[in-house]
Amino acid sequence: EPEVTQTPSHQVTQMGQEVILRCVPISNHLYFYWYRQILGQKVEFLVSFYNNEISEKSEIFDDQFSVERPDGSNFTLKIRSTKLEDSAMYFCASSGLAAIYEQYFGPGTRLTVT
Amino acid sequence: QKEVEQNSGPLSVPEGAIASLNCTYSDRGSQSFFWYRQYSGKSPELIMSIYSNGDKEDGRFTAQLNKASQYVSLLIRDSQPSDSATYLCAVKRDYGQNFVFGPGTRLSVLP
Numbered sequence: 528e529p530e531v532t533q534t535p536s537h538q539v540t541q542m543g544q545e546v547i548l549r550c551v552p553i554s555n556h557l558y559f560y561w562y563r564q565i566l567g568q569k570v571e572f573l574v575s576f577y578n579n580e581i582s583e584k585s586e587i588f589d590d591q592f593s594v595e596r597p598d599g600s601n602f603t604l605k606i607r608s609t610k611l612e613d614s615a616m617y618f619c620a621s622s623g624l625a626a627i628y629e630q631y632f633g634p635g636t637r638l639t640v641t
Numbered sequence: 642q643k644e645v646e647q648n649s650g651p652l653s654v655p656e657g658a659i660a661s662l663n664c665t666y667s668d669r670g671s672q673s674f675f676w677y678r679q680y681s682g683k684s685p686e687l688i689m690s691i692y693s694n695g696d697k698e699d700g701r702f703t704a705q706l707n708k709a710s711q712y713v714s715l716l717i718r719d720s721q722p723s724d725s726a727t728y729l730c731a732v733k734r735d736y737g738q739n740f741v742f743g744p745g746t747r748l749s750v751l752p
Contacts, residue, residue: 558738570685570729572739583737618684628673628733630740632684 529553531633533619539639540609548604548636550619558627559602560620561594563587564635570618576602609640644668645732645743653749660717662728662746667711670735674706676715677729679745685729689715720750 532551540546552559561573574584576594593605602621606613616637620630646665654660662676673692677685691697691704691713703716713732717724727745734741 560739562740569744570731570740570742572741575738583739585739616684622738626690628738629675629687629690631687632677635684 529555531619531621531631533617533633533636535636536634537637537639539641542611542640543608546606546609546638548606548617548619548638550602550604550633551600552602552619552621553623553631554600556621556623556631558582558622558630559594559596560622560630561604562618562620562632563615564618565615573604573617606638609638611640614638614640644741645730647728647730647743647746649744650727650747651749652746653751654720656720656722656750656752658720658750660720660724660748660750662715662717662730662748664713664715664730664732664743665711666713666730666732666741668732668734668741669708669711671711671732672735673733674704674713675731675733675740676702676704676713677731677742678724679727679729681727685731685742688728717748720748722750722752724748725750 559576564570616635619633676689689704691706697704701718705714729745730743731740
């Protein structure tokens with residue numbers, strides 16, 4: 528069964544450094560999303576992406592964040608200058624035309640900022 | 642007012658019983674509702690979607706929606722220890738495609 532994949536599974540970085548989190552959505556899906564979940568808290572929407580552009584973003588997704596689809600398979604989230612409070616699980620999700628609202632999540636990347 | 646509310650639990654039920662999980666939402670314009678299961682340290686896994694008032698059944702799972710009361714529920718029949726997880730209610734706003742997640746209800750199925 529097709530699934531969303533994410534790399535790395537765990538990323539440790541120092542405050543102020545740039546990180547790039549990578550996702551490979553399900554192959555025939557066209558809508559892509561990033562969510563984050565701080566430990567013990569609820570899942571929060573960051574950004575959605577369709578047709579090579581951002582379709583929505585939350586207040587969390589400030590100028591430090593960017594997304595890109597550099598090729599036909601990868602979808603990336605970049606955090607330019609990480610802060611301690613960026614430590615969280617970051618989930619990529621995707622959905623397809625057949626059921627555009629049914630989002631399937633990847634396994635997540637645990638980001639630890641020290 | 643919180644957008645999506647759930648009892649945090651834990652909800653404990655004996656193996657074989659029916660587990661009932663509830664969710665309320667504040668945006669009356671919401672049209673699409675989802676239940677996800679999240680095991681500790683893992684990602685959310687889609688269980689059910691429901692878009693119309695009434696019941697929707699899929700195997701041991703039944704989702705119920707009452708838009709007038711702004712209420713969604715998930716029933717798990719014949720609960721198994723492997724159902725022990727946190728169940729997340731997600732609501733799509735009436736605009737856009739992003740979800741608002743509730744805080745989740747932790748379910749514990751006791752053997």
